[in-house]
Amino acid sequence: MKFLPLLWSNLQRKRLRTWLTLASIVVAFLLFGILQTMRAALTGGADLAGVDRLVTINKVSIIQPLPQSYLNRVRSVEGVRIAMSQDWFGGIFQDDRNQIAALTVDPKIFFEVYPEYSLPEAQRAEWQADRAGAIVGSAVAERFGWKAGDTIPLRSNIWTKSDGSSTWDLKIIGIYSTSNGDNSSLYFQYDYLNEARSFGRNNIGMIVMRIADPSRSADIARKVDEQFANSSTETKTSTEKAFVQGFANQMGSIGTIVTAVSSAVFFTMLLVIANTMGQSVRERTNELAVMKTLGFSSFQVTAMVLAEALLLTVLGAAIGLGVAAMAAMSLGQAIQQFFPTLGMPANTYIIGAVLAIGLGAIAGALPCAQAWQLKIVDALRKA
Structure with a gap:
């Protein structure tokens, strides 16, 4: 020195x-x-993906839907603990620059599939009872100044209603927090989307499932895909980590x-x-x-x-x-x-x-x- x-x-x-x-x-x-x-x-x-989760999508492309009937068949596969559908909504709030990661899920089992997400029990029950209800991450709520009880108009760049409108009114039931870092998403009920959309009714975007034994993920994924082999809509199942990594690999x-x-x-x-x-x-x-x-x-x-x-x-x-x-x-x-x-x-x-x-x-x-x-x-x- x-x-x-x-x-x-x-x-x-x-x-x-x-x-x-x-x-x-x-x-x-x-x-x-x-x-x-x-x-x-x-x-x-x-790196934030769940080690015990698998994702099933259309084998042709992620933008191609799956029949809703596939969900129960996946649930019946040995080793699958629980499974739910998930659809990308493509949410826009007020301005095209305000894009939100909005997805539809089943609120009855959402927290079983994603145990790292937390929400008060009272708000969970309210979300299940309100078809137009939604939960949002703390980051996106802070960004737009949203709070529980607010009704927001969310526009979709994919889905339109049967009346021709592309704006969906959602009531903020609660603000979730999560340990995996993703506090910028919005989730609402699949039934609300499915009943009102003008096309694609009774189809789902993907299936997310939790499995009992992560070490058997390859075997369970193979069994899931075998159920739909040689059908008009074949599937591709992978770990959630591989699924997320696939998006980055496209670049x-x-x-x-x-x-x-x-x-x-x-x-x-x-x-x-x-x-x-x-x-x-x-x-x-x-x-x-x-x-x-x-x-x-x-x-x-x-x-x-x-x-x-x-x-x-x-x-x-x-x-x-x-x-x-x-x-x-x-x-x-x-x-x-x-x-x-x-x-x-x-x-x-x-x-x-x-x-x-x-x-x-x-x-x-x-x-x-x-x-x-x-x-x-x-x-x-x-x-």
Whole structure:
């Protein structure tokens, strides 16, 4: 620590060059933090999925419906504890920009399928009794200022009523909370949708089931699909995690994209920092020789050169990741309806610290070698 003022003075020798290099490192780690945030947002839902839940959809496409009669047949499969249908509603509140993850479910068994969701017992009973009732997550309720007892007009970009209207009036029964992070959804009764919609009556979008033994998920999924094999509407059953991950995979391998972009950025930064440190050592050759003359060992001189590189990269990484964290918070509030779990993962800081130290060490390797091999007589003669 006693050499820190000396290190900082050396970095300020060419202030413009140092600040430009620092700014480049900040931008690199800012980009890294945002990429990690988006990767977590696109794939994080899979990590929150229930380990004991399976999802059955139409084998052709998720947008193709299933007959409602399939639900009882799935319930009869050995190993299935409970199952319910689920339909995507495509909710819009007032403005097209206010999109809500609205789904229809069976309120009688919803909390058995999703035990991580909590709602007071009185509100659960009221929801079951009111066909036009809905429950909403705490995040979406706070966003729009909704409270229990409010009636909201929710427009669908998919479903229309038999009278031609696309607006559905829903009464907010309660505000749920959940331990899995998804507090931005809205759920209402399937019967309310099914009885009033102009098309698709007695069809369901998908079936979500809880199973008794997660270790038998592959076997149970196979048995479910075998029931509908060679029928006009075949099914595809997978774990909830695989189902959620499938959406992210439609955009390609997010992990590969993040790795490729980050690698390109950090390789560029490696060249920039190495060039900066190389120039710094060449400009101070005679000063380093004087330090050795005054009694500094080759190890001490080399360590200070390496410390300069590490100080630059660690400082830039700290600023960049800090700005990325603030950006993730602001971005999360803006697009919470699309990515309920948006936020910079905690391991980003650990990975960032390792990258900063590794980047500084590699970039400073050649300048350190030059400082170590520096001969006092030769350096002073050139001066």
